[in-house]
Amino acid sequence: MLKKLTEEQQARLIDTAILEFADKGFKGAGLSRIAKNAGVSVGVIYKYYEDKDALFAACVKNTLDYLDTVLQQVGAVDAQGADLPELVRALVHQVQTSCKDHPEYFRMYHQITAGNASEQGEKLAELIERPSAQAYKAALTKAVEDRRIDERLDPGVGAFFFDNLLMMLHYAYSCSYYKERMDIYCGKQLAASEEKMEDQMVRFVLNGLGYKE
Amino acid sequence: MLKKLTEEQQARLIDTAILEFADKGFKGAGLSRIAKNAGVSVGVIYKYYEDKDALFAACVKNTLDYLDTVLQQVGAVDAQGADLPELVRALVHQVQTSCKDHPEYFRMYHQITAGNASEQGEKLAELIERPSAQAYKAALTKAVEDRRIDERLDPGVGAFFFDNLLMMLHYAYSCSYYKERMDIYCGKQLAASEEKMEDQMVRFVLNGLGYKE
Amino acid sequence: MLKKLTEEQQARLIDTAILEFADKGFKGAGLSRIAKNAGVSVGVIYKYYEDKDALFAACVKNTLDYLDTVLQQVGAVDAQGADLPELVRALVHQVQTSCKDHPEYFRMYHQITAGNASEQGEKLAELIERPSAQAYKAALTKAVEDRRIDERLDPGVGAFFFDNLLMMLHYAYSCSYYKERMDIYCGKQLAASEEKMEDQMVRFVLNGLGYKE
Amino acid sequence: MLKKLTEEQQARLIDTAILEFADKGFKGAGLSRIAKNAGVSVGVIYKYYEDKDALFAACVKNTLDYLDTVLQQVGAVDAQGADLPELVRALVHQVQTSCKDHPEYFRMYHQITAGNASEQGEKLAELIERPSAQAYKAALTKAVEDRRIDERLDPGVGAFFFDNLLMMLHYAYSCSYYKERMDIYCGKQLAASEEKMEDQMVRFVLNGLGYKE
DNA sequence: AATGAATGAGGCTTCATTCAT
DNA sequence: TATGAATGAAGCCTCATTCAT
Numbered sequence: 099m100l101k102k103l104t105e106e107q108q109a110r111l112i113d114t115a116i117l118e119f120a121d122k123g124f125k126g127a128g129l130s131r132i133a134k135n136a137g138v139s140v141g142v143i144y145k146y147y148e149d150k151d152a153l154f155a156a157c158v159k160n161t162l163d164y165l166d167t168v169l170q171q172v173g174a175v176d177a178q179g180a181d182l183p184e185l186v187r188a189l190v191h192q193v194q195t196s197c198k199d200h201p202e203y204f205r206m207y208h209q210i211t212a213g214n215a216s217e218q219g220e221k222l223a224e225l226i227e228r229p230s231a232q233a234y235k236a237a238l239t240k241a242v243e244d245r246r247i248d249e250r251l252d253p254g255v256g257a258f259f260f261d262n263l264l265m266m267l268h269y270a271y272s273c274s275y276y277k278e279r280m281d282i283y284c285g286k287q288l289a290a291s292e293e294k295m296e297d298q299m300v301r302f303v304l305n306g307l308g309y310k311e
Numbered sequence: 312m313l314k315k316l317t318e319e320q321q322a323r324l325i326d327t328a329i330l331e332f333a334d335k336g337f338k339g340a341g342l343s344r345i346a347k348n349a350g351v352s353v354g355v356i357y358k359y360y361e362d363k364d365a366l367f368a369a370c371v372k373n374t375l376d377y378l379d380t381v382l383q384q385v386g387a388v389d390a391q392g393a394d395l396p397e398l399v400r401a402l403v404h405q406v407q408t409s410c411k412d413h414p415e416y417f418r419m420y421h422q423i424t425a426g427n428a429s430e431q432g433e434k435l436a437e438l439i440e441r442p443s444a445q446a447y448k449a450a451l452t453k454a455v456e457d458r459r460i461d462e463r464l465d466p467g468v469g470a471f472f473f474d475n476l477l478m479m480l481h482y483a484y485s486c487s488y489y490k491e492r493m494d495i496y497c498g499k500q501l502a503a504s505e506e507k508m509e510d511q512m513v514r515f516v517l518n519g520l521g522y523k524e
Numbered sequence: 525m526l527k528k529l530t531e532e533q534q535a536r537l538i539d540t541a542i543l544e545f546a547d548k549g550f551k552g553a554g555l556s557r558i559a560k561n562a563g564v565s566v567g568v569i570y571k572y573y574e575d576k577d578a579l580f581a582a583c584v585k586n587t588l589d590y591l592d593t594v595l596q597q598v599g600a601v602d603a604q605g606a607d608l609p610e611l612v613r614a615l616v617h618q619v620q621t622s623c624k625d626h627p628e629y630f631r632m633y634h635q636i637t638a639g640n641a642s643e644q645g646e647k648l649a650e651l652i653e654r655p656s657a658q659a660y661k662a663a664l665t666k667a668v669e670d671r672r673i674d675e676r677l678d679p680g681v682g683a684f685f686f687d688n689l690l691m692m693l694h695y696a697y698s699c700s701y702y703k704e705r706m707d708i709y710c711g712k713q714l715a716a717s718e719e720k721m722e723d724q725m726v727r728f729v730l731n732g733l734g735y736k737e
Numbered sequence: 738m739l740k741k742l743t744e745e746q747q748a749r750l751i752d753t754a755i756l757e758f759a760d761k762g763f764k765g766a767g768l769s770r771i772a773k774n775a776g777v778s779v780g781v782i783y784k785y786y787e788d789k790d791a792l793f794a795a796c797v798k799n800t801l802d803y804l805d806t807v808l809q810q811v812g813a814v815d816a817q818g819a820d821l822p823e824l825v826r827a828l829v830h831q832v833q834t835s836c837k838d839h840p841e842y843f844r845m846y847h848q849i850t851a852g853n854a855s856e857q858g859e860k861l862a863e864l865i866e867r868p869s870a871q872a873y874k875a876a877l878t879k880a881v882e883d884r885r886i887d888e889r890l891d892p893g894v895g896a897f898f899f900d901n902l903l904m905m906l907h908y909a910y911s912c913s914y915y916k917e918r919m920d921i922y923c924g925k926q927l928a929a930s931e932e933k934m935e936d937q938m939v940r941f942v943l944n945g946l947g948y949k950e
Numbered sequence: 951a952a953t954g955a956a957t958g959a960g961g962c963t964t965c966a967t968t969c970a971t
Numbered sequence: 972t973a974t975g976a977a978t979g980a981a982g983c984c985t986c987a988t989t990c991a992t
Contacts, residue, residue, distance in 0.1 A: 123339070141954065224495065255496070263476065273425075305521050548764075549762050556966090567969085567976095657921050684922035699851075701862050706897060727890060729945070778956060779957085
């Protein structure tokens with residue numbers, strides 16, 4: 099079913115759609131605008147996707163794939179036997195780089211979590227969150243066993259708090275509201291320094307987990 | 312066909328509208344559905360609000376007022392000379408109670424931050440975030456001066472991380488996606504125990520800030 | 525059915541309604557605006573008139589009464605045995621004075637003839653036009669018999685042309701479009717001089733009728 | 738569901754719209770009724786016209802173009818060196834034929850002059866009236882110079898009266914109210930005879946202008 | 951197979967009409 | 972009885988979806 103539309107055009111369609119959905123939400127997004135910005139016709143969208151819902155679903159899947167890729171990269175760091183501080187720093191750093199590269203994916207994530215579309219967010223949560231939850235929890239469980247972090251902290255809950263912080267950092271680097279919010283809290287100057295924010299974040303997280311040396 | 316919408320009916324209209332906007336977003340919300348659910352006619356909305364934008368603005372204002380009230384309550388705890396652990400615990404606890412009472416306000420907040428409405432979220436950020444930012448920063452600055460928390464942590468940034476955690480906890484207790492996410496990370500059992508979550512959260516935050524004794 | 529609304533208020537209601545209908549047309553007129561401008565409530569309109577149509581009908585009747593009054597005044601001139609030039613001059617003059625006093629009635633007439641309301645204009649034509657048609661025709665018939673005007677001109681048709689000219693003069697003095705049109709044709713200066721316009725009109729009409737001596 | 742509205746369909750849309758606006762006025766006209774009568778969907782109107790105002794404007798433009806065409810045809814007669822009686826007769830005759838062909842344009846003109854639409858009629862007056870005013874005035878000025886008509890009559894004012902008569906004749910042949918009115922004044926029989934009305938009109942006008950030989 | 955104009959259901963908004971006070 | 976807020980049908984307009992080319 100992909101005769102005339104090149105792979106590139108299909109990719110561009112999805113990318114454009116993600117931008118639109120990420121910025122306008124499901125209802126606010128316009129198929130004709132997407133088509134125009136993607137340089138294709140409205141009709142062709144319906145050759146590839148059943149309807150607006152299906153296009154949105156495809157965008158969601160794309161977002162998931164991207165998030166998976168990002169997670170995999172961290173997994174690689176983990177696999178190299180990095181210690182917790184290195185891991186945390188790698189994750190925080192990656193928030194910054196991935197948000198610089200593709201802020202739209204995280205705005206898209208924010209839209210997904212708003213649940214304005216037709217589908218249930220609950221099903222997506224499982225899909226999206228389980229992998230990182232598992233990964234972080236595993237790392238923390240191991241750290242607990244190694245007596246490197248506060249054993250009174252449940253690894254799952256710790257992972258939750260940690261990911262919460264990452265999540266909000268993603269938003270701060272991707273969504274205008276949260277960007278403004280970060281500026282208000284941290285001051286524009288500090289907020290603009292990725293190094294300092296990274297340092298502070300790493301410190302707060304390790305402290306929070308009760309990491310010892 | 313009452314002679315005038317009672318205060319109660321007006322309140323119900325706004326409440327219904329907030330529920331609708333919170334769950335469907337600005338574009339997805341339907342005035343006729345709001346009217347029906349509020350038990351009034353479509354036309355009457357326009358006696359009280361210029362248009363859909365104005366109704367949304369009123370809902371936003373309502374949300375801000377609620378958030379202010381919540382913050383004020385914590386301010387009272389602070390004014391009683393509570394120490395940092397008490398303050399943190401009070402805040403975390405309030406997240407749980409306010410989300411139980413009025414989850415819709417926090418879903419509404421999430422919608423506002425998505426920026427799908429007609430107005431700019433940037434202007435709202437200032438309005439919404441400045442007060443708590445100031446309050447938390449002040450508390451942390453004082454704690455730094457008292458040598459109670461890690462002085463290498465910038466008070467503003469510390470407040471940012473802390474509020475980020477609160478924010479995500481709000482979402483976890485208000486928005487279905489984040490609720491599911493919390494369950495995935497923490498396990499349904501732990502997530503369901505407000506006391507345990509509170510304890511863990513207080514521990515993580517105080518650790519994170521490097522709080523001593 | 526006229527307990528509280530004084531005669532004066534009722535008159536004001538009709539006057540206000542005429543202004544509104546004359547300027548906005550039947551559909552464009554707003555009952556709430558009429559009520560407000562008349563200083564009464566919307567509801568009371570429905571105590572005196574079945575619906576918008578009935579109110580419009582009352583305004584039409586009022587207009588007819590006014591036009592009748594105007595015609596009667598000319599009838600008085602006629603009854604005094606005035607000759608045709610005097611009669612014509614009196615009529616032309618009256619166009620100018622009545623348009624100065626109550627331009628709204630002639631704008632109303634224009635609206636009626638547009639037939640935008642719900643009722644048929646045909647019925648009204650009979651009511652409105654018959655009297656003056658009869659009067660003018662009688663005057664011309666007599667003038668023909670007296671060999672004062674061109675007998676090749678049918679009295680009815682002559683009356684028609686004459687009234688056509690009067691009608692358009694009414695419009696020129698009452699409706700902004702026709703006022704502008706008069707300025708374009710005659711030049712602002714000439715158009716502004718009622719005496720000159722009157723003279724020219726009288727001359728043209730008498731000439732047209734082939735009036736001798 | 739044709740691939741594109743044919744020229745014919747587009748023309749039909751405008752024609753239907755003119756009919757609707759001409760008979761119901763701007764406010765009274767209904768886009769859905771226009772669409773239905775034109776045999777197209779409501780939505781397609783918005784592909785060709787920004788909104789109801791724009792559709793109305795297009796109808797007005799169409800009307801102006803038609804009136805121009807009509808005037809041009811008379812211009813041709815004038816250019817052939819016709820004398821005043823021939824010119825007047827040609828004009829009167831054209832009123833009859835053009836009203837038979839397209840009465841809706843003159844009802845539309847009547848609506849425009851009622852000024853119920855969104856735009857100012859004043860601007861249109863200049864556009865619509867200037868050309869014929871100029872043409873008629875020129876013809877009369879020349880006639881005055883040739884000592885063919887009463888020099889005490891201002892050419893502009895003479896043109897005004899003449900066009901007033903033409904205007905009302907247009908209405909009489911196009912609008913039901915004015916048709917009825919003509920019948921009342923002239924009698925149905927005479928009114929129905931275009932030749933006689935033409936003769937009478939030509940006589941009246943030439944007399945009115947004081948035309949000699 | 952892609953195009954993009956046409957379709958028409960649905961949403962926001964207005965306003966004539968009703969009716970509780 | 973007058974009031975004027977509430978009602979809800981109807982109008983304008985948008986946009987997801989269809990389909991002739």
